[in-house]
Amino acid sequence: MRHEIFGVIMAGGRGTRFWPVSTRALPKQFLRLVGDRTMLQATADRFDGLLPREDLIVVTGSEHAGTVMEQLPWLDRANLLLEPEGRNTAACIGWAAEVLRSRGYGSSLMAVVPSDHVMETDEGFRETLRAASIPASEGRLMTIGVSPDRPSSAYGYLMRGSELSPGVYDVAAFREKPDEETARGYLAAGCFYWNAGIFLWTADRILEEISLHLPRLAEGLIGMGGSLSPDAESYGVLPSVSIDYGVMEKAEAVAMVPARFSWSDVGDWPSARRCGVGRGRVIVVDSEDCTVWNEGRLTVLMGLKGVSVVETPSVTLVMSDEYSQELRKVVADLEEEAPELV
Numbered sequence: 001m002r003h004e005i006f007g008v009i010m011a012g013g014r015g016t017r018f019w020p021v022s023t024r025a026l027p028k029q030f031l032r033l034v035g036d037r038t039m040l041q042a043t044a045d046r047f048d049g050l051l052p053r054e055d056l057i058v059v060t061g062s063e064h065a066g067t068v069m070e071q072l073p074w075l076d077r078a079n080l081l082l083e084p085e086g087r088n089t090a091a092c093i094g095w096a097a098e099v100l101r102s103r104g105y106g107s108s109l110m111a112v113v114p115s116d117h118v119m120e121t122d123e124g125f126r127e128t129l130r131a132a133s134i135p136a137s138e139g140r141l142m143t144i145g146v147s148p149d150r151p152s153s154a155y156g157y158l159m160r161g162s163e164l165s166p167g168v169y170d171v172a173a174f175r176e177k178p179d180e181e182t183a184r185g186y187l188a189a190g191c192f193y194w195n196a197g198i199f200l201w202t203a204d205r206i207l208e209e210i211s212l213h214l215p216r217l218a219e220g221l222i223g224m225g226g227s228l229s230p231d232a233e234s235y236g237v238l239p240s241v242s243i244d245y246g247v248m249e250k251a252e253a254v255a256m257v258p259a260r261f262s263w264s265d266v267g268d269w270p271s272a273r274r275c276g277v278g279r280g281r282v283i284v285v286d287s288e289d290c291t292v293w294n295e296g297r298l299t300v301l302m303g304l305k306g307v308s309v310v311e312t313p314s315v316t317l318v319m320s321d322e323y324s325q326e327l328r329k330v331v332a333d334l335e336e337e338a339p340e341l342v
Contacts, residue, residue: 005133006108006203007047008096011040011060011068011115012086016328016342017268020315021293023342029115030067033266033277039116041071046119047111050126057099058115059083059092062229084232089197090246091238094210094221095230097203102226106204109136113198117265118275124261132200132257135168141209141251142200143171145193146259151183154267156195156244158256171254174244193256195244196263209251214239217246268324269293269308280311289321315341 015028022028029039037045040058047056054076060068062082069075081095093112100110111129119125132142145158156177161170174195178186186192199206211218220238224230239246248254266272273291280294287301294311301309306321319327334342 004108005051005055005129006100006105006110007044007051007056008093008110008112009040009043009056009058009115010089010092010112011058011064012083012092013116014331015116016331017324018266018272019327019331019342020312020317021310026067027064028266030064030071033272034118034275038071039118039266040068043113043115043117044072044075046113046122046125048122050111050129054079057081057096059096061086078228080228082229084230084235086240087235087238088240089243090210090214090217090241091221091235093199093206093243094214094217095224097207097210098221098224099226099228100203101207106207107202109133109200110203110206111198111200114265117196117263120262124259128257128260129200131167131260135165135255136200136202136205139205140168140201140253140255141205141248143248143254143256144196144198144200144259145256146196146263148183148187148192148194149262151180151187152194153178153180153183154271155265157186158193158195160191160193160256164255167257169256169258171248171256174249193258194263196259197244197265199243206247209247213250214241214246217241268327269310269319270306270321270324273308 011029013027014024015022018028021031032038044056053074057079058068058075059081062084065080065082068080097110100106100108128144136142157175158171159173159175161172163169217239224234264271264275266275269291278292280292280296281298282292283300285302287304289306290301290304291308292299299309308319310317331342
């Protein structure tokens, strides 16, 4: 079997903006939010036809090892990397690259994807990665840009630069999540894309950039020696920084291809609405743009707009859309006051 490309699924994170359905014990990526597959299962399925399942790697928290193996029983246990604690995406990605290099696959491509995104077509995802594979194999750090269909302040943006080859563009700039007015300007300009957080590069290439821009992280990764479950002390001292901020915004030879699929990161209850997320019995009277999630009780909405009503056996959340980014603060407070609820 030729190992030309490996898939790396980042399955960590708490999904606090999806509380109370997403909890510490069962965060968003392990839930059936869209369709009859969990988000992790759907992400793994997306690689079918692009690479053999034996070349799929999952990075997750050590407490979720059993959940991952239950949902992906075919996963090679040697390809399950267990973080003793979350240290953001640079550590997660760097560790997976170091494991690949320790196994002799440093020159192989690694496609890095979050585990909690929704895409309209799996084949479009595979076509996009195939389009990015040639420049990635030539040493480019490739990322995927999604053409925005609305001015959104929920996503970071990529600014498209010059065309390097047909369908492959230089990334002229990274932009953090903008305010609404700036996002409208990005949409009108036509050269800005949502940053989907999907990457393609060789393991050696990203480790080279980590060594250059995050030397402390590089040193820590080398010290772990390709371990599948490092101890809490050695992993806990790794710098906690995103791959975008720590590497991509500083590196040269960063390029992008436009996504050949529609995309949502399903980041919170309002964004999930666009993906058809909802559950339970609902009667709607003079209401619009609302999300309901319950476990069987009837919910009646009257005269409401932009509201999420989410019910679990222990919690009822009623939230206006403009407060969706504040939900994580509520969860943080509950960590201290009522940890059994989160």
